[in-house]
Amino acid sequence: MNRDSTDTAAPSNFIKDIIEEDRKNNKNDGRVATRFPPEPNGYLHIGHAKSICLNFGIASEYQGTCNLRFDDTNPTTEEVKYVESIKSDIRWLGFDWGDRLYYASDYFEKLYQYAVQLIKDGKAYVCSLSEDEIKDYRGDYYKKARESPYCSRPVDESLELLERMRAGEFEEGAHVLRAKIDINSPNMNMRDPIIYRIRKERHHRTGDKWCIYPMYDFAHCLSDSLEGITHSICTLEFEDHRPLYDWFLDELAVDCHPQQIEFARLNLSYTVMSKRKLLELVEQRHVSGWDDPRMPTVSGLRRRGYTPESIRNFCERIGVAKADSMVDVALLEYCLREDLNERAPRVMGVLRPLRVVIDNLPEGQVEEFDAPYHPTDPSFGSRKVPFSRVLYIEREDFREDPPGKWFRLAPGREVRLRYACIIKCVDVVKDEKTEEVVELHCTWDPESRGGNPPDGRKIKGTLHWVSADHSLEAEVRLYDRLFTKANPLEEKNGSDFTAQINPESLEILKSCRVEPSLAGAKPESKYQFERLGYFCVDPVDSTGERLVFNRTVPLRDTWAKIEKAQLEADRRK
């Protein structure tokens, strides 16, 4: 393969640079092994997707492996349901861990033995201080620490106590196992960190077998080592933990000492990413659940209609670096449209129907027009769309008093109905009281069958439409950004981030009309409603009787920009 000429090669980044350097030096015999280590205590979001793409992507790029390992060392918060949802989300994203599914809990016995070894080597001790005392003894950024009175507890005594901790002889909090490192280290993580605590709690995999559980810092590095990981990629906040990661592996003299590398986690504009805040949105009912289409969770994006390809592509484009940053959600939407443009069949649906009567088409007469499902890819095929006396067009496609550059319908004006024919507006029927336009009368030009007038006159505007009698009713949910501020956390005078929630992030339209070919559309199937945007069949609420579509993302709307500019210009006058 000619690497210089490939235009599809994933861009490089500082992590790949490190790996390439390692391979050049034949470190790890040139082997590359990564892992994705979620804690099963919540749902995956697009920030995790970045990490997944990175870890699995690097593995495949260097003919290496990427393990899926659940970091399940805290039974208090972890559950099987999360394990299942995480697995399904990763699979949906398009990654495969083969037979390399692991759990930190698989290593509990080995980890225990490592802990015993640390005690024997005089590098760990059982501390019997209370939680508050430990905190107090540990000091803070400016206050010196004091050594635990138990730090020189005899090895035998610690050994015996740890055994009895394991046997369940003590209550939670009575003792902990601590590494003996440096109680006055400027790095708080090194001030004799706790490595085992008593938790009399049932673990989702090991049941009641254990009542002591290892802490992250102890379990993670050793799990990596046991799995032969070469590059342990994590986020920036673990940078301070790296000396500890290395300390355990050095002191225990393990064969495999992976290199921890930290990168900046993903922040996306107009949303929040922390588990805590997402949970808050769910619990306070600001959204319908973890899979609400406005959520940045993988399940939310999926329900919204995002494709795995678009997410993977996005993750590739944003790059990987160490600087805190916030990516514009417009890039995500761009990646989505790019993908959907190629794969979504085109159909017609009218969101806010306006009745149009074709005066010169007799009642009962039905014309049929052939409409391709895709403008450039003939393999999508085509369908027939019925055209009859009463139609619906989009309410916003008609203006009684049109502004400049308007080339949609208006009194006396001609417009093309997509795939069908040219119509001319001859009359406007209004509600006597409200002045609201309730119906349009038009004539069609039978000579323009197929869409083009035989005399060659130019018709600028093309509208989407449906035949009233043939169309199907559908509910359409218009989703928009969840927050009105690019960074909802940038709260002014301590106001809560939920105060920035966009009150218009969801608009439900119940009386939309869609073309008949959509009957029986499958859950999660994606369509472009011409001129409107991409929509997908809601997998939860859509049924055979009642179609429900989610708007995934609108089409780029140049007209909206023009109109906005015009309005602003008028306002300045």
Next chain:
RNA sequence: UGGGGAGUGGGCUAACGGCAAGCCACCUGACUCUGGAUCAGGCGAUUGUAGGUUCGAAUCCUACCUCCCCAGCCA
């Protein structure tokens, strides 16, 4: 106050002492039976600041400024 990191057009990322590049956003124009897509072009960076080394600095050195992370028996 201690420790660990990071600062490159509006956003994200590149450059590895030698012409600051790409993508998104934004703006033109062409084309078009989607005001979509596509195509062509454009705007926009004294690389956080101030010094220094060098023929030459985003890159090396010094000082400073700003932002982020750390005081869980969470991960």
